[in-house]
Amino acid sequence: MLKGRDLLQRTIIHSSTGKSLGRITDLYLEPKQGIIKGIAVETVQDHSIKKLSWEKLHVDDEEFQLHDETIEDEVMIQNEELLEEQSQVLRIADLAGHKVTTENGKTLGEVGDIIFDPEQGSIIALEVSDGLFQDLLTGRLQLPWSDVVQCSAQTVTVSNNWQDAW
Numbered sequence: 001m002l003k004g005r006d007l008l009q010r011t012i013i014h015s016s017t018g019k020s021l022g023r024i025t026d027l028y029l030e031p032k033q034g035i036i037k038g039i040a041v042e043t044v045q046d047h048s049i050k051k052l053s054w055e056k057l058h059v060d061d062e063e064f065q066l067h068d069e070t071i072e073d074e075v076m077i078q079n080e081e082l083l084e085e086q087s088q089v090l091r092i093a094d095l096a097g098h099k100v101t102t103e104n105g106k107t108l109g110e111v112g113d114i115i116f117d118p119e120q121g122s123i124i125a126l127e128v129s130d131g132l133f134q135d136l137l138t139g140r141l142q143l144p145w146s147d148v149v150q151c152s153a154q155t156v157t158v159s160n161n162w163q164d165a166w
Contacts, residue, residue: 110128
């Protein structure tokens with residue numbers, strides 16, 4: 001399992017050429033399906049931000065590789081168009097710091113991160129911060145993604161019957 005912030009600034013390598021394509025700057029999530037749809041990559045050549053579909057990536061020994069035999073720029077442009085079409089896709093940067101509440105309106109804290117399976121791209125849990133002091137004292141809440149009722153750029157709502165994942 002990895003946390004979203006563990007991916008940020010990691011390098012993407014093209015599997016057939018071994019060339020560095022750039023570094024990861026953001027993740028794109030599909031909250032209803034509970035999956036990572038793609039990543040934003042700052043390219044090595046011109047430092048522009050390109051989007052890649054998660055299906056094109058492979059995690060091997062903590063290294064992220066692009067598996068595609070076509071030209072890197074072509075893959076990035078095609079995948080960028082695919083991600084643009086997904087209206088329900090959220091950036092992890094948009095979620096960080098948003099208030100997490102129960103269906104009854106009780107505030108649990110703020111979104112700190114997500115925990116996901118890098119092989120499948122499935123989101124396992126939502127990490128919730130209750131403030132620095134409380135995080136140090138008791139640790140962060142980790143709510144199973146199945147307890148998330150609504151997740152948008154404005155709000156994250158979890159079931160009234162939520163349980164800490166660990």
